[in-house]
Amino acid sequence: MSDNSLRLVWVYPDLLSTYGDQGNVLVVERRARQRGLDVQRVDVRSDQPIPTSGDIYLIGGGEDRPQRLAAERLLRDGGLERAVSNGAIVFSVCAGYQILGNEFVNDMGERQQGLGLLDVVTVRGEGERCVGDVLADIDPQLGLPQLTGFENHQGVTHLGPTAKPFARVRLGRGNGTGDGTEGAYNDTVFGTYMHGPVMARNPQIADLLLKLALDVNALPPADDRWYEALRAERIAAATQPA
């Protein structure tokens, strides 16, 4: 991070912002400001170049055709890969997560090349679409509390040797592989299937990204009252289905 200003880049809201994904951007932005950081938010449309000097990049979920277009344009642009090699942090959700992998299946049923920033491959699930509330334990190495979210995807994502599972599901399907993994991460690149949006239900993830960007171990406390109330309610609802 240069000077005292955090550069927060929202990648392709015109294509990948179908599931309230703006929420993740708003939560990271808000929690950074609450810690006294100056935030420069940059929304990059898919006909604009991806800036390579951002600190945190957020990529959301989208429908099948926009996903194909986003992957084509990101690959052609090359900016996101350069940003990651500069040490940038990337957090991706659902369709965005699949794009960061090595390969996914697009809306025409074809295998399409991803950005290769996460060692994962996504295929189309044969079973029912994964839809519903999820409860999962995040990799203990990341030091985060339980993950709560809402999943809604057909893809099944297989992790390769250099990708670590982001979480292990207690309830829900996660990566859909049947091995209980949810999402993937590798150094500063993260992917998850969790909507909600995920930061609204798990503000600690926003804080993790801020700590990585600032290279600090702790942040001043923020007012988490409403987040905590929502978390408690969603975790209780997931464990006691109606």
Next chain:
Amino acid sequence: MAGNTEPLSPRAKLAVTAGKAAAAVSRAAGRGSGSVIGGRVALKLDPDLLGALAQHLDVVLVSATNGKTTTTRLIAEALRASGPVVSNALGANMPAGITSALAGGGDAKYGVIEVDEKYLATVARDVTPKAIALLNLSRDQLDRAAETRMLAEKWREGLAGSKAVIVANCDDPLIVWAASSSQNVVWVAAGQEWKDDAWSCPSCGGVMQRPGDDWYCAECGFRRPTPTWALSGDHVLDPHGSAWPIRLQLPGRANKANAATSAAVAAVFGVPPQVALERMYQVQAVAGRYDVVTFQGRQLRLLLAKNPAGWLETFSLIDPAPAPVVLSVNARGADGTDTSWLWDVDYPRLAGHPIFVIGDRKLDLAVRLDVAGLDFRVCETLDEAVQLAPPGQIELIANYTAFQDVRRRVGN
């Protein structure tokens, strides 16, 4: 083909009778109006019943993400100027509910039918409508609904061979994509505040350019067609350039847009715009929506908003700050069980309003408003929210089942 020139076949008659009996049983059992179950029984006995019932009618279908129930009401009022109308006015908008409504049509000349987005192509094939009104398409219930562009594509394929006059909103690129394969389209500039489902070209996927009210794709040339009808402030401009004043009891820009589309539809049926628009003034509340009720000695205006586009239009019609606002959100089956869409709603526009939050998912809303930096209070019940609200008419905005809950509580 208006008027009962051809009687129903014996099979269709039997199906109608059986459907009415099932509806009566359902009503007696306290399960609502019974219109859906009645229609389902009838359709099972005679799958062609919908077409047979519609055969004697001049039909207009109305579909959209938002505004279809209201527009159906407005068109029905307008067409009554020229003959009796049968309509599924209560919003039962899938084939069973439509069949049931038409079966009760008596000697109606016109059928004004709201159709669920997913069933438009099927119903259009079954009833051979004279006109189809297409208002808007945007994200709604993403945990189970079809993707918006896929829906537009399905409409496009389904309507390609239709002989109906398509009355379509030229300000919504998805609607234009859906309608533009048809031979006979009347374009209405009805406006569309929400733009976030049409940034990529429905035809080629290029990035849409949207200067002012115009829109076009720089890559393939797909662009906004020239309208023959337009909403212009408080007036409807007809194809001759005459401006007709809109006088509605219903509030808001979106309802003026619905009135403009309805006037264009009425013209297809030979009802001139001044007659149509005058009749639309009759419409007050539509299934409780826009109704002002008294509750605990306070005035509450009941507003339904089911998705981000709907909330956006609703924010533009409420009284300015400091009018108190009560927001209620549920996430039951009929609402969609994913609340992520709350983050697509432009809540910062409520700054300055005292805000009270209720509903099953009040905590999702609380986090949303907290992150937006708004002041709000979370309440357990509608009663509590109303007691805490400062003076003035309360604007109550709720999504689908939350709205039903509120109506029940206030005895609407």
